[in-house]
Amino acid sequence: MCGIFGFLATQPRALSRSLDDLDAGLARIRHRGPDGMGKWVSANGQVGLGHVRLSIIDLETGAQPMHSDDGRYSIIYNGEIYNYIELRAELGEASFRTHSDTEVVLRAFQKWGPDCVSRLRGMFAIAIWDTATQQLFVSRDRFGIKPFYWTATDDGFYFASEIKALLPFLRDRAVNSAALTDYFTFQFCLGEKTLVESVWQLPAAHFAVVLAGHNPKPRRYWEVHYDVDYDHTERWFTQRLRELLEDSVRVHLRADVEVGSYVSGGVDSSLLAALAREVRPEGPFKAFNGRFMNGEEFDESRYAKALADERRMELHVTDIGEQDFVDHIAKVIWHLDQPTAGPGSFPQYMVSKRVGEHIKVVLGGQGGDEIFGGYARYLVAYFEQCIKGAIEGTLHNGNYVVTYESIIPNLQTLRQYKPMLREFWASGVFGERDERYWRLINRANTYGEIIAPEVLEQRAAFEEFKSIFWGSNVGKESYFDSMTHFDFKTLLPALLQVEDRMSMAHGVEARVPFLDHPLVEFAATIPADIKFRNGELKRLLKAVFSDHLPVAIRERKDKMGFPVPLNLWLRRPGPTRELIGDLFGSAAARSRPYLNSPVSIDAVLDSQSTYGRNLWALLSLELWHQQFID
Known part of the structure; x- marks a missing residue:
C-alpha cells in the first residue's frame, strides 16, 4: 500500500520544474507512504513518476519507481497483488531481481500488455511509462479499492492517489455542480465525477493508454454478471x-x-x-x-x-x-x-x-x-419478488419454487421495516422499479428549504441513476439484483x-x-x-x-453499522454544537452558492429532531470547501 503521483507533460520541459512538480504532489500524500519516497523524471523532463511507500512485501528491494531490465518500462503502483506468487512462477521465476509484487506487475505488462490486468487478483492503481511508444498505461482494480484521480491542464496530464495532490496544478478551483447535485441526492458522486471541477477518477475495472496532449479514454476490462444459477443445489x-x-x-x-x-x-x-x-x-x-x-x-x-x-x-x-x-x-x-x-x-x-x-x-x-444481501431494502425487494411470483401461480426456477407458503415466514421480519415499506410502495406495489428505488435512496427532499433549488435539480442525476440501475449485466426480472448492482457501482x-x-x-x-x-x-x-x-x-x-x-x-438483530451519536451531541449545548456555530459563523460559510439564502444553523438545529445525517453533509462539505476550494 502506497501513494502515487505523476504526470505526462504536453511537451518536454526543464528537469528542475518536473522535479518541483513531483515534490509538490508527493508532499500532499506523504502520509500514505511513511517508509520511503522515490522519484523518476525522463531525460527530457516530460514524464515524472513519484511514489511514497508503505513497506508490506519485500521490505528491502521493493522500492519504486521500478524499471525494466532494458530501461523501456517504468512503473509506479499502489496496492497488493495477492496472486503474485503464482504469476511469478508463470512468468519464469529465475529472471526476477526482487521478491516484490511490483516487479510481477511490470513483467506481466511486458509479456501481456494491457491484458495483464485481467490476470491480476487484488487491489491496484497502476501507471507504466513506455519509452518506446511514448505512451502512459494506467489502470485501476475491478472494484475501485485503490484510488486513481486525474486532471488535464494546458501543461499536461496529472494523476494521483488523492485529489489533494492535484490541487496545485489546477488553474482555478471550483465545485463541480453536477457532482454537488449527486452529493445532496446520494451523499456520493456518480460515475467519474469528483466534487472538484476538472478532476476525475479513473473508473473501477478500467484501463487507459494516455498520449501527450490527449485525455484518457478508459476501456472496461471486467464486469460482474448477475446470471442466476438455478442448476445447482x-x-x-x-x-x-x-x-x-x-x-x-x-x-x-x-x-x-x-x-x-x-x-x-x-x-x-x-x-x-x-x-x-x-x-x-x-x-x-x-x-x-x-x-x-x-x-x-x-x-x-x-x-x-x-x-x-x-x-x-x-x-x-x-x-x-x-x-x-x-x-x-x-x-x-x-x-x-x-x-x-x-x-x-x-x-x-x-x-x-x-x-x-x-x-x-x-x-x-x-x-x-x-x-451477500446485508441491507434491509434487499429483503423488501426479495419479498416483493416472492409476492409477484405467488400471484402468478408460482415462480419456478429450477430447484427453487416460490409459493404463498414460502412468503409467510418473511412477514414477521418485514414488520420491522414499516417506514421503508411505506416509502417503497407509496405509488403501489409492482410500480416502476427504478422510480421506487430512486425515491427510497434520494435524500434531496430531506433538506427542506436549506439547499438552493437549482442544486437539487434532479433530471440529469435521475437519468444517470437509471443508466446504472438498468445495467446490461443485470437481468430485468430481478429487482434485488438491480438494487445490488446500483449499490455495488455507487x-x-x-x-x-x-x-x-x-x-x-x-x-x-x-x-x-x-x-x-x-x-x-x-x-x-x-x-x-x-x-x-x-x-x-x-x-x-x-x-x-x-x-x-x-x-x-x-443471532444478533441490532445491526448498528458503527453509529455516531451526532444527534445526541447536537441536541444539547456542548463542544459539537459550538463547533457547528463557529464553523457557520462567517458570512462566507452561510452564503455558499449551494445554500438557499444565508442560513441560520441555530434555526436548523432547533427545527429538526433528527438532523444528524443532513447536518453532517453540510458540516463536512463546509470543512472540505474551506480546505480544498477557498
Missing part, C-alpha cells in the same frame, strides 16, 4: 462459498509484516477475523474495535470481545468521545479528500489511528453487505473511499477479502431464495460459517 452453493471465502482470506494474509483485523461486532468483519485466525492459529492476532462513550446503543465492543475470547485474539478497543469529534473532524475531512457517505468516517479514522500504533495491515469487511466505492483514506491517514493498509473477484462473480449467481429465505439477511453466509461465530454475533 443449495448444498453446492454452501460448499463453493466456503472454498472461495477461505481461499480469499488465505491470500489476503500474504505479507512480510503482521496482519490484524477490524472487528466491528457484525457478521462480516467478525467472520473474516475468525477465518484469519484459523489460517494463522499460532502467535498473536490483533483485532480492533471502537465504541462511543454514550451508552450501549453506541457500543458494539461486547460482540467483539465475545469473538476475541473465543478465538484467542488480542482485542484493542478505542474509546471515542465528543471531544474527539471536535478535535479531529477537520483532519478527517482533509484525509477523506471529498465528503462522502455518512459520519462513519470519523470512528473509522479513530480506530485506524489505534491500528497504526500496532500494525501496518488490517482486514476489513467492506463488500459483504453488497454481495455506494460501495464511497465506502471503499472511506476505508482507504481513513486507514492510509495513519499509514495502515486495509484489505477487503469479500472483494475477491472469483468470490464476487460467484455471489452474483446465487438465487435470492438462498440468500433471504425466512426473511434472514445474509442467510447463506451465516449458515455456512455458523461454527466460526459466537452465538451473540450469529
Whole structure:
C-alpha cells in the first residue's frame, strides 16, 4: 500500500520544474507512504513518476519507481497483488531481481500488455511509462479499492492517489455542480465525477493508454454478471462459498509484516477475523474495535470481545468521545479528500489511528453487505419478488419454487421495516422499479428549504441513476439484483473511499477479502431464495460459517453499522454544537452558492429532531470547501 503521483507533460520541459512538480504532489500524500519516497523524471523532463511507500512485501528491494531490465518500462503502483506468487512462477521465476509484487506487475505488462490486468487478483492503481511508444498505461482494480484521480491542464496530464495532490496544478478551483447535485441526492458522486471541477477518477475495472496532449479514454476490462444459477443445489452453493471465502482470506494474509483485523461486532468483519485466525492459529492476532462513550446503543465492543475470547485474539478497543469529534473532524475531512457517505468516517479514522500504533495491515469487511444481501431494502425487494411470483401461480426456477407458503415466514421480519415499506410502495406495489428505488435512496427532499433549488435539480442525476440501475449485466426480472448492482457501482466505492483514506491517514493498509473477484462473480449467481429465505439477511453466509461465530454475533438483530451519536451531541449545548456555530459563523460559510439564502444553523438545529445525517453533509462539505476550494 502506497501513494502515487505523476504526470505526462504536453511537451518536454526543464528537469528542475518536473522535479518541483513531483515534490509538490508527493508532499500532499506523504502520509500514505511513511517508509520511503522515490522519484523518476525522463531525460527530457516530460514524464515524472513519484511514489511514497508503505513497506508490506519485500521490505528491502521493493522500492519504486521500478524499471525494466532494458530501461523501456517504468512503473509506479499502489496496492497488493495477492496472486503474485503464482504469476511469478508463470512468468519464469529465475529472471526476477526482487521478491516484490511490483516487479510481477511490470513483467506481466511486458509479456501481456494491457491484458495483464485481467490476470491480476487484488487491489491496484497502476501507471507504466513506455519509452518506446511514448505512451502512459494506467489502470485501476475491478472494484475501485485503490484510488486513481486525474486532471488535464494546458501543461499536461496529472494523476494521483488523492485529489489533494492535484490541487496545485489546477488553474482555478471550483465545485463541480453536477457532482454537488449527486452529493445532496446520494451523499456520493456518480460515475467519474469528483466534487472538484476538472478532476476525475479513473473508473473501477478500467484501463487507459494516455498520449501527450490527449485525455484518457478508459476501456472496461471486467464486469460482474448477475446470471442466476438455478442448476445447482443449495448444498453446492454452501460448499463453493466456503472454498472461495477461505481461499480469499488465505491470500489476503500474504505479507512480510503482521496482519490484524477490524472487528466491528457484525457478521462480516467478525467472520473474516475468525477465518484469519484459523489460517494463522499460532502467535498473536490483533483485532480492533471502537465504541462511543454514550451508552450501549453506541457500543458494539461486547460482540467483539465475545469473538476475541473465543478465538484467542488480542482485542484493542478505542474509546471515542465528543471531544474527539471536535478535535479531529477537520483532519478527517482533509484525509477523506471529498465528503462522502455518512459520519462513519470519523470512528473509522479513530480506530485506524489505534491500528497504526500496532500494525501496518488490517482486514476489513467492506463488500459483504453488497454481495451477500446485508441491507434491509434487499429483503423488501426479495419479498416483493416472492409476492409477484405467488400471484402468478408460482415462480419456478429450477430447484427453487416460490409459493404463498414460502412468503409467510418473511412477514414477521418485514414488520420491522414499516417506514421503508411505506416509502417503497407509496405509488403501489409492482410500480416502476427504478422510480421506487430512486425515491427510497434520494435524500434531496430531506433538506427542506436549506439547499438552493437549482442544486437539487434532479433530471440529469435521475437519468444517470437509471443508466446504472438498468445495467446490461443485470437481468430485468430481478429487482434485488438491480438494487445490488446500483449499490455495488455507487455506494460501495464511497465506502471503499472511506476505508482507504481513513486507514492510509495513519499509514495502515486495509484489505477487503469479500472483494475477491472469483468470490464476487460467484455471489452474483446465487438465487435470492438462498440468500433471504425466512426473511434472514445474509442467510447463506451465516449458515455456512455458523461454527466460526459466537452465538451473540450469529443471532444478533441490532445491526448498528458503527453509529455516531451526532444527534445526541447536537441536541444539547456542548463542544459539537459550538463547533457547528463557529464553523457557520462567517458570512462566507452561510452564503455558499449551494445554500438557499444565508442560513441560520441555530434555526436548523432547533427545527429538526433528527438532523444528524443532513447536518453532517453540510458540516463536512463546509470543512472540505474551506480546505480544498477557498
